[in-house]
Amino acid sequence: MSDRTKTILTALGVIGFAWLMFDFYHRADLLRARAKYTIGYVQGSHWAMKNGKQINYYATISGATYKGGKDELPGMRLAGGRYLVKYDSLDPEVKTVYFEYSIPDSIVEAPANGWRTPPFPVPADLTSRTTD
Numbered sequence: 001m002s003d004r005t006k007t008i009l010t011a012l013g014v015i016g017f018a019w020l021m022f023d024f025y026h027r028a029d030l031l032r033a034r035a036k037y038t039i040g041y042v043q044g045s046h047w048a049m050k051n052g053k054q055i056n057y058y059a060t061i062s063g064a065t066y067k068g069g070k071d072e073l074p075g076m077r078l079a080g081g082r083y084l085v086k087y088d089s090l091d092p093e094v095k096t097v098y099f100e101y102s103i104p105d106s107i108v109e110a111p112a113n114g115w116r117t118p119p120f121p122v123p124a125d126l127t128s129r130t131t132d
Helices: 003-033
Strands: 035-048 052-061 064-071 080-090 091-102
Touching: 003 064, 035 064, 052 080, 052 091
Parallel strands: none
Antiparallel strands: 035 052, 035 080, 052 064, 080 091
């Protein structure tokens, strides 16, 4: 492989990486600006080769079901577990689940279009976290 080809491939790699970083932060900014909250329901789990146990969850937003998965946290309630989910109100596929906070039993269900703010106290730095 010539030096020119190596230089071009390196430049393309750097540009590709920069684009991925831009896209990640852009989506995170949009999520923060257009955030709504709902209830995520634990659906089950599976073992992932790299990260150990993954928890599968789903959330219903405006009548549509959106699924996700995330690493298990110690001490979390799996059977019947309900956790806070933040989602982009214009693109609900962009979401993050907060397994750190289970939904209190006093909250029976979420509004069809979610809450503008969490329905119970959570630290502001937690909800500023980026997507899964």
